[in-house]
Amino acid sequence: MGLNGDARGGDGRTERLVVIGGDAAGMSAASRARRLKGPGELEIVAFERGHFTSFSACGIPYWVGGEVDGRDRLIARTPEEHRQRGIDLRLRTEVTEIDPAGRRVHARDVDSGSGSWMPYDKLVLATGARPVRPDLPGADAPGVHGVQTLDDGQALLDTLARTRGRRAVVVGAGYIGVEMAEALIHRGFGVTVVDRGSEPMPTLDPDMGRMVHRAMEGLGITMVNDAEVTGILTGPQGRVRAVATTHAEYPADLVILGIGVRPETSLAREAGLPLGAHGGLLTDLAMRVRGHENIWAGGDCVEVLNLVSGQEQYVPLGTHANKHGQVIGTNAGGGYATFPGVVGTAVSKVCDLEIARTGLREKDARRVGLRYETVTIESTSRAGYYPGASPMTVKMLAERRTGRLLGVQIVGREGAAKRVDVAAVALTAGMTVEQMTALDLGYAPPFSPVWDPVLVAARKAAARVRAS
Template sequence: MSERLVVIGGDAAGMSAASQARRLKKPGELEIVAFERGHFTSFSACGIPYWVGGDVEERDDLIARSPEAHRERAIDVRMRTEVVEIDARERRVRSRDLASGAEEWTAYDKLVIATGARPLRPDLPGIDAPGVHGVQTLDDGQALLDTLTKTKGRRAVVIGAGYIGVEMAEALLHRGYEVTVVNRAQEPMSTLDPDMGRLVHEAMTGMGITMVNDAEVTKILTGEDGRARAVATDDREFPADVVVLGIGVRPETALARDAGLPVGEHGGLLTDLGMRVRGPVADGAIWAGGDCVEVLDLVSGRHRHIALGTHANKHGQVIGSNVGGGYATFPGVVGTAVSKVCDLEIARTGLREKDARAAGLQYVAVTIESTSRAGYYPGAALMTVKMLAERRTGRLLGTQIVGREGAGKRVDVAAVALTARMTVEQMTALDLGYAPPFSPVWDPVLVAARKAVTAVRAGGA
């Protein structure tokens, strides 16, 4: 007898889950219905800044798999159809066709919630004015591109200096704009410690971007035509022909909460290691993954919310295996992220100083400078590596890297070491690839580990 899998959300987590389930179960064994309220499936939101900036030419380059391609694999994708209610007791969902407004109930045996995240949009005067753009969806990206093409303006203000903010700053710089980034925090990239964020600040200033920190936006000023014309803080105004919101996201879980499903302190759904939603309401029939769930941080032992395509894909893979009768788990994250602004590479994994304190961990922190290649090799570029290790045990707690070409992906070494719960002393013996075009004889990560060992020893009992 055939079962039915219903998937809410047609992006990375949902469609990975559907695809993996389809690999394991034939259409006669498992019917798969996926609801997507937008116009696209399986697109790379992470790629939007590069499309807006002109590095990626076509919108469709960002689409990994179209609805038609999913349908060819016997996944019944219903586009522009929003699920408006989950009835977990009756195991059914109510959906609405956004064009006609028609609603219907669809029963499920298994349900995957992959509703993603919604962008933070502060409730400010003028926030909805023409010329103010989010960049979460392909439609957002197209609208922003239209504004860039139509307006003759040359001044852009980006609100927020996290990943999206700094990547959009690069994109707008590429488009020839004078860019100002207005940021509430002490330094940009608050996923780094402020001393490392300071390096990003300086580098972005060096690129000609105006960086405004410690600044709370109070309103968007509009002109006589109703369009945004400036961003105002308490004491200043920043003229803007276009305003981009890069403030971050929150889990989109209204639907799940209305159904009585459990959410955590960051507002994300709570699942077990197999990505099955916890608790009696879900009754073992509901899975969730991607930007709408919280994940276990393996370093701190606490839950976090991280909206990142790479996790969403892994979640989907795990969910698809489990709903397809296989077995897989998502053990958790160590909090790795990498980004760039022009040629500046920014990476982090594990805990910042304040995360370590919040987790009750005492630590030593060290910072070193080294180069991406042997010092004598052409293109050797300076990078700064900060490393945190637990007091006494010397266990690696976190690593942050800011540098140029060749800096960012070095964070992966620390990410694997964190996963393996290595000490910084164990790390000093790591057998990393060495040749002059690739690394100094001591890789920068090992230089940081050596300094951390000294600090741990000096840290006393």
């Protein structure tokens, strides 16, 4: 099928919804709109510049590490399945320009280079995020990999299969960096993680990140903190041979860039659409781009309201992207839905160490002018006498005077991470730590001590607030 289209909505003609981006937000929006309106009422055209749709980028480290058996396990819905549901999905097609005044987009076939304009009545921007690639010598050398798409994951696996040496350096110690370090350990590599921060997992406070640091070293990972990478060094054939910092060089047969992502909003910027302080698109509660009645945006290309701080935040997570897509598809399909915001919940792991956080860190609270109290408690995942009980550390922030819960961080073994969901609900509801102490949580010795660790932290935080 060609890129051209000759029908526009209005005057009884079939409306056209154009979606840019074929992953979580974009295809969730397209699928939801299709459920609300049939092909005779709404034509849906989706452009995706890659080879895949509706895949789990979060699962790539586990595929690389061998815990997930095969790429196809990460694909929720194939292009063929989308097409069978009445969505005109065009792979390997990149939108190169948006014309909001003319209600049209310019799309180009990636393989042939041919392109043309397509008019739209409604537009969805789900352009996602782009990995941060440092402007350093050697950053594009063979053996240096980012991990964002299934194509990236396959390219990395191909490199692993033909790399003779077994030394890997991961640059960055956020979620991707930590998870890829674990994946490479599973693959039998010696792993060094180089990070500019004082501790890994910058989404945690440093005291909690220190626990992750110790656990990673316990797995045999070499941790290098407070290190600024100055270049990626190459050998005679141009392949990577080391990562250089201001103080040392770290030999490498393979380098993973896990520095993070930024919103992919170059199209939006060129079209004059509103961007926030973090570079993401700004939307209203209906996920409509501010000031543009017929354009919506969602997923990793937007900023969202943090319900705790009251400020816009950039939180690129698949959970939000799918919810954004549902809201957008409902509204584009003639219904009504809103996305109120987030509290910033995320979980991860390093082998058997589970890591969770929600709400504000200490520096977040200080930045928005909140005064707070913090408590940190040690507990266990089960009743202490029950076999398999393991230690767990919970840190809790509460607003001074009011006692409003501000944030929770949890590090521990089995059963630790998902406990953060209790705190996420409490944050969303605006509960105080005093109110949390009365929560009727489930108890049995195989699952929890009689006082759940989150409630122990809430009791201590409530006492701290009363004494402040």
